[in-house]
Amino acid sequence: MTDRAALMPRRRELQPDPYVPDYKTSVTRSPALPLLSMESTPSEETGPRFGHSLLGPLDNDLIRNFSEGKALAIGERIRVHGRVLDETGRPVPQTLVEIWQANAGGRYRHIKDTYFAPLDPNFGGCGRTITDDDGRYEFMTIRPGAYPWPNRANDWRPMHIHFSVFGHAFGQRLITQMYFQGDPLIDLCPIAATIRDRSQLYRLVAPLDMQQSRGMDYLAYRFDIVLRGRRQTMFENKPEGM
Amino acid sequence: MVQPLEALVETPSQTAGPYVHIGCIPSFAGLDGVYPEDLGKSPISEGAKGEIISITGAILDGTGWALRDAMIESWQADAAGISPGDDGADPKVTGFCRFATDKDSGDFTLRTVKPGPVRGRNGQVFAPHISLWIVARGINIGLNTRIYFDDEDNSADPLLARIEQRPRVDTLIAKTTGAGSYRFDIRLQGKGETVFLDL
Ligand SMILES: [Fe+3]
Numbered sequence: 367m368t369d370r371a372a373l374m375p376r377r378r379e380l381q382p383d384p385y386v387p388d389y390k391t392s393v394t395r396s397p398a399l400p401l402l403s404m405e406s407t408p409s410e411e412t413g414p415r416f417g418h419s420l421l422g423p424l425d426n427d428l429i430r431n432f433s434e435g436k437a438l439a440i441g442e443r444i445r446v447h448g449r450v451l452d453e454t455g456r457p458v459p460q461t462l463v464e465i466w467q468a469n470a471g472g473r474y475r476h477i478k479d480t481y482f483a484p485l486d487p488n489f490g491g492c493g494r495t496i497t498d499d500d501g502r503y504e505f506m507t508i509r510p511g512a513y514p515w516p517n518r519a520n521d522w523r524p525m526h527i528h529f530s531v532f533g534h535a536f537g538q539r540l541i542t543q544m545y546f547q548g549d550p551l552i553d554l555c556p557i558a559a560t561i562r563d564r565s566q567l568y569r570l571v572a573p574l575d576m577q578q579s580r581g582m583d584y585l586a587y588r589f590d591i592v593l594r595g596r597r598q599t600m601f602e603n604k605p606e607g608m
Numbered sequence: 609m610v611q612p613l614e615a616l617v618e619t620p621s622q623t624a625g626p627y628v629h630i631g632c633i634p635s636f637a638g639l640d641g642v643y644p645e646d647l648g649k650s651p652i653s654e655g656a657k658g659e660i661i662s663i664t665g666a667i668l669d670g671t672g673w674a675l676r677d678a679m680i681e682s683w684q685a686d687a688a689g690i691s692p693g694d695d696g697a698d699p700k701v702t703g704f705c706r707f708a709t710d711k712d713s714g715d716f717t718l719r720t721v722k723p724g725p726v727r728g729r730n731g732q733v734f735a736p737h738i739s740l741w742i743v744a745r746g747i748n749i750g751l752n753t754r755i756y757f758d759d760e761d762n763s764a765d766p767l768l769a770r771i772e773q774r775p776r777v778d779t780l781i782a783k784t785t786g787a788g789s790y791r792f793d794i795r796l797q798g799k800g801e802t803v804f805l806d807l
Contacts, residue, residue: 372729376806380690381620382748391746392623394670398797401806406771407728409739409754410807414648414704422643430644453616458752464630476627476637477711478677490639492631528624528631536683537807539741539750543622560748561620569619580624592616 371596373406373537374453377590382560391558409427410537411596416462416497425494428467428507432490439489441470441508443584446544446572450531453595457501463591465493465505472511472523481513505506506584514552524551524558533593544589545571621750624646626711628679633706648706651682651720656700658687658699658721662780663755663790666714667742670797674714678744681706681754684737687759722757728766735765737780742794752805755792771803779803 384396424431429439446465450458468474468491471483475491489508497503507527514522526543533539545552550572552558561567578586616726629637633646653659663710666674682705685691692703701721709716725733735756742751756762771777779802782790794802 378619378806380617382622384748386748389623389745389746389748392748393720393746394673395675395744395746395796396748397751397801397804398670399801399803401804402767402770403806405730405769406735406807407767408691408726409683409685409734410752412693414702415693420647425612425643432639434641438610442657449734451616454612464631474627474630476630476641478626480640490634490642491628492634492639493641494643528622528628530624530631536739536741537752540619540621541628541743541750557623557748560622566617566620570622575726592619594618595616606702 370408370411371598373410374595374597375403376594376599380563380566381471383562386556386560388494388518389560392560406537411535412537413532413534413536415460415533415534416496420462421494421496426503426505428465428489428493428505429489431493433488437488439469439508440486441489444504444509445504445506445578445580445584445586446527446589447502447504447575447578447586448579448589448591450497450503450591450593451501452533452538452593452599457499457503458533459497459499461497461534462494462532463497463503464492465507465527466492467527468513469490470508470511472513483511483513489495509546512549517556521556522551522554524549524555529589529591531591532594535594538551538593540591540593542591543570544587546587547571547573613615623745624679624750625738625740626677627744628743632679632800633708635682636708643781644666646706648681648704649703650682651684651701651703653700653702656686656721658724659788661720661722661788661790662707663720663738663792664715665792665794666716667709667744667794667796672798675709675744676711677707678742679706680708680716681741682720683739683741684720684725685726687721687724689726691726731762732766735762735766736760751796752807753794754780754805757790758783767805776803
């Protein structure tokens with residue numbers, strides 16, 4: 367049933383470094399020894415699939431989902447939309463996309479977040495959706511605030527939304543962060559800087575998309591995501607019959 | 609000049625951060641009511657075929673301290689070695705589980721069925737194993753590893769065979785602690801560092 371071709375190897379040189387001294391927590395949490403590399407196996411080429419029956423009607427609306435539609439979250443209203451593609455340029459349809467974020471004041475609804483910005487009683491901070499047949503997704507939310515964090519004495523996270531994407535294979539699993547065009551904190555952030563290649567980092571910066579914005583309602587930001595692709599070849603032993 | 613290669617490159621990863629629970633397991637994080645229940649609460653449902661097992665462990669950093677804020681995902685075949693969703697797979701095995709390390713003790717527990725051997729390309733057969741993907745604050749790109757079992761024959765496993773330093777094979781093998789229960793500790797760095805995978 368599934369396409370079982372091998373996954374394209376990860377371009378690790380274009381991914382963040384695991385060990386980055388300026389991001390202090392990474393110092394003791396990064397493997398020091400090389401990874402074991404080999405061609406993907408069925409365990410990476412298959413993966414969990416989730417259907418639309420999983421979703422509630424407000425799951426992709428963070429402005430309303432925490433209050434179950436009874437009240438609106440505080441903040442600048444935004445629509446975040448884009449496509450999930452793979453490295454061959456094909457859309458990744460029917461895949462789960464989850465997001466989480468701070469509220470407009472830069473505070474998470476989490477026991478470990480002790481920042482003194484107030485909680486918004488109508489904002490939880492999580493949402494999810496499943497891409498359509500063209501790999502498209504969208505969320506309604508509020509623009510998260512920047513927030514300080516304990517690293518160096520005066521480090522601030524740029525405004526960001528955390529993204530988790532499944533794809534169709536466990537080896538495609540990806541968690542990343544979306545930043546916002548024009549935020550001066552991006553270039554000061556040691557977490558953003560774990561990606562050495564600046565052009566790769568800027569792929570995480572979503573442009574303002576006025577064409578998809580709505581007057582008197584919301585601004586739109588566009589964020590496309592690329593997952594690992596599969597090698598396409600006719601010259602492969604295919605015991606699975608694919 | 610040559611013809612351009614029209615290929616995209618995978619989006620770069622960023623750390624899941626300390627609040628990954630809000631997005632992935634919100635009920636665990638205390639955000640009740642947004643979703644009916646957390647995704648991947650169990651990889652099996654009532655009536656799954658095979659031996660029910662329980663694996664407990666911790667994720668230790670380079671100083672030996674257990675991570676209290678990690679999230680783990682597991683993915684596995686059913687007791688016959690068939691991937692969930694494939695023809696003939698056990699419908700009671702979703703094969704996918706999400707779990708967190710405890711905020712006080714640092715331990716995690718995975719309760720599942722023991723998977724069967726998995727057939728790969730070119731006649732390869734992998735010994736029973738569970739794939740793990742670990743994310744947390746300080747981990748910039750999710751870490752992949754596998755759990756194998758000390759009461760299975762791992763001698764012909766093609767992945768384990770590629771580990772040059774033979775004592776390191778042991779880092780991927782869960783140890784029996786009782787009937788159907790195992791211990792599997794993950795060491796991110798330093799002495800006894802777990803073998804992490806790039807595949
Ligand atoms: Fe964050």
